[in-house]
Amino acid sequence: MKALLLQTLFAVTLYSSLGNAHQILVSVSESPIVDLGYAKYQGFFNQTSNVTTFLGVRYAEAPTGDLRWRSPITPKKADDIQSALVQPPECFQGNLGQNPEAPIPVNRLQSRATTPSEDCLFLNVYTPGHLNSPSSLLPVVVWIHGGGYTVGSASGFDGNDLIREAGRGAVVVIIQYRLGLLGFLSSAEVKANGSPNAGLLDQQFALQWVQSHIHRFGGDKSHVVLWGESAGAGSIVQHIVANGGRTNPPLFKAGITVQIPVYLHNLFPALTEKQIADATALYAPLGTQFTQAQLIMTEVVFWCPTYSLLKGFSGKPTFKGHFAIPPALHGNDVAYYFPTTSGPPPFNNSAFDAAFSEAFLDFAMFFDPNIKFRPVITPRWRPWTANDQVEMLFNRTTEGEPDIRQIPISQGVLERCDFWESISANIPQ
Structure with missing residues (x-):
């Protein structure tokens, strides 16, 4: 069945402030296990928050060695049950600063809470309730972090927040993708021997993972909404126009881009918050x-x-x-x-x-x-x-x-x- 990749695009203008990244530390009262075919992952059910969480689920093989600067591939089969109780290592981070080509305001970045690694193609899944509870499949929100395509990680965002704000009516997936020169290196050698924009291909592969596996976490693969800010919002635009606006099967139903206070701040770091607000008000009536x-x-x-x-x-x-x-x-x-x-x-x-x-x-x-x-x-x-x-x-x-x-x-x-x-x-x- 053919379908438009984008059926609804919500334009949202918001100010974003990212809290400090942190590990989720709770007593594990129950440990649900999900079989993904290539591996079994053991998460945890928090009775206090009534949320089931799987942290650090591998969605692609480690992009190292011969796979460096190449398209992501399916993970190798793992025989042992994999623990999904701690945050995954973050992808190697680029430099911080006010580079004119890609200015990243330092005060808008989450603090780092995990060790960086080239082996970083993981995602976190948050599901309201217990996986064993009988219920219908829920809409899925996939968060793509920002950071100028050079910094950021899944550990900087707690999916419990979105579950709470959704009235416990959605499954949340937070993904990581290769950054900086490992994810977006541009050269003739990379084009000839690898895959340009590997970071975007990582994101796409994660979305394909969602289509294949999210039902095991209580999510409805036919109701996937992408959400991102800054580089995350820019990434969503790329996925909207990818493949002529169509994929088969469609990877998502809608997208939310939180970009313009953030876009303006990244484009012109010297602007004050009032100037950003004034500019946002001028352009808000002019379309998406x-x-x-x-x-x-x-x-x-x-x-x-x-x-x-x-x-x-x-x-x-x-x-x-x-x-x-x-x-x-x-x-x-x-x-x-x-x-x-x-x-x-x-x-x-x-x-x-x-x-x-x-x-x-x-x-x-x-x-x-x-x-x-x-x-x-x-x-x-x-x-x-x-x-x-x-x-x-x-x-x-x-x-x-x-x-x-x-x-x-x-x-x-x-x-x-x-x-x-x-x-x-x-x-x-």
């Missing part, structure tokens, strides 16, 4: 968390600086254009300037070329992009002024004709760019 994240990056890095530049040349002839030929991605316009080296542009139309790329050369030669324009092609490109904030739209119609016209600049964009300019001291570029 993924759409908001795209807009923030696009506007802060690409769009807003152009308005600052326009203001800087106030009183002099300045012109603003908006390239919108689908898919209108960063760099797609270059083919229209250099068709010889880049090949024919996707929209190979002489009228469009005269109005678009030739206009830039007109400006370079005559400081006016209107020299070669003809009324039949496009209206005159009006200069941008503080009282006439317009831009020339360069697009195409669905019938394949040029769509070139003057449009007012979105007031919402101007307001958001004014906001970013007001806090520019905290946004290094």
Whole structure:
């Protein structure tokens, strides 16, 4: 049966604070055993919390030796009953700090409570009640930890919290995955001899494990919801778009991404909590968390600086254009300037070329992009002024004709760019 990988995506904007990681220390009154085929695991039932817990369940073979930088594989068969009473070793952690490519605010990381190891592909399972209690299968929540793809572990999160907040109506799985250079090393050698993005493949393998085994813990494999923040939220986006948005069988039903206070803090570590809250409020009405994240990056890095530049040349002839030929991605316009080296542009139309790329050369030669324009092609490109904030739209119609016209600049964009300019001291570029 085919199904969309994503059927529901909840966008959640929250502030997150992670408590200190800790071992779960309780008296083991009962020790349920689950047979996974490749191994039997003995967990514990806590009569006080009325929760059954399995800590450190191996979902993949140790990614060491020949398996380093390779896709995860099924664990080797273990004859002895495996203890699932203590937290698993965490994956090797990357450096902490404010690296501009992947800033990780130290105060947002959980403290380390376990010994790091390359053998770290484990997960924790929390089930309300006792496994022997007759009941229907429950929805499953899979938590993917954040940490910039370089730090984090399952031991930093207590699944009992989610069970309590769910009114004891869900099974909780918390996974670990390879981090830093062991999980996301990019090189020609890795691509030729291993598996790029091994950390994401670990996550996917853990989700496949859930599909195969979660019913043994009282979970419903047809009702799996992913939840993550920061890099965990980014990972969920990757799983949403993986395989064209479809897997067979589907690995999860829905996803919750807690990303934008965290996304903003990681993107611009110098922002204050108030500035993060103000920015979140500006972008909250503009679609999903993924759409908001795209807009923030696009506007802060690409769009807003152009308005600052326009203001800087106030009183002099300045012109603003908006390239919108689908898919209108960063760099797609270059083919229209250099068709010889880049090949024919996707929209190979002489009228469009005269109005678009030739206009830039007109400006370079005559400081006016209107020299070669003809009324039949496009209206005159009006200069941008503080009282006439317009831009020339360069697009195409669905019938394949040029769509070139003057449009007012979105007031919402101007307001958001004014906001970013007001806090520019905290946004290094």
